[in-house]
Amino acid sequence: MPTNEPERLWTILEILQWTISFFKEKEIEPARLTAEVLLAHTLKKDRLHLYVNHDEPLTPAEREAFKALIRLRVQGTPTQYLTERQEFWSMEFAVAPGVLIPRPETEHLVEAAIERAKPLEQPAIADIGTGSGVIAISLHKELPHAAISASDISEAALNIARRNAETLFPNGHRIAFVQGDLFAPFAGQCFDLIVSNPPYISTEEYAGLSREIREHEPPTALLAGAEGLDVYRRLIADAANYVRPSGWLLFEIGNTQAEAVTRLCQENGWTVEQVIKDYAGLNRVVAARR
């Protein structure tokens, strides 16, 4: 946005057009959507407002606030950390630096869990490494009678997850949020389903991720040792103590990890009954049973 133009009033359309071409030049993709989302956020309106009111001018304060967001986005801050929102399972979740931005692929894990829990009268489910709470909260929405526990090692993540549950279910919910290392908060408990999207990025893969991810998303949510299998290894080794005899272990996996995770399951007395692919045709979820 050209500076030193104190007198000039920019309309919504003009400022969007300028920002879209600036984002394209800076290789911020998708340029139009990013510009619209950030401008709508600045104006505290939805995106439709931008179309309906395209000839409305921005106030100088709005223009300055928008400029600040453009600057941060171009410097690498993910759009979701600027708007502090991400949609998942048709709900708006709060996110913030310190918690992973939920990815759409994780909805396949939620689907797999619903399919298995639905026939049960009162399923007990644990979501390990809940982050912003998307998995636990989506399961609560679809399975209101389930007893759901959600854990994370990060207190910052749990605070956001709790806040999301309270905002999305203002009349109360049945999710127990607990802090701790993997199964540590669940001593003596048994579940029908253990669901987890754990950290699964290898050291090598991590080095190849975009700067946007490496410099802004929490490494503890992503990194899992040399092969990316460290957390699966620990979860699978201990799971039998926390899963009922006919219960399920459901993991999101990296697209190259199906074989290795299946082997870990077999070595620990679990049978992988299904490997579910995502919409891109990549292996995404492993469902194992004792």
Ligand SMILES: C[S@@+](CC[C@H](N)C(=O)[O-])C[C@H]1O[C@@H](n2cnc3c(N)ncnc32)[C@H](O)[C@@H]1O
């Ligand atoms: C890949 S993120 C998934 C977050 C969320 N479930 C989602 O799908 O968007 C992994 C989460 O596991 C948590 N985590 C990492 N190591 C953990 C551990 N040892 N015990 C419990 N949680 C852990 C991280 O803090 C992070 O929130």
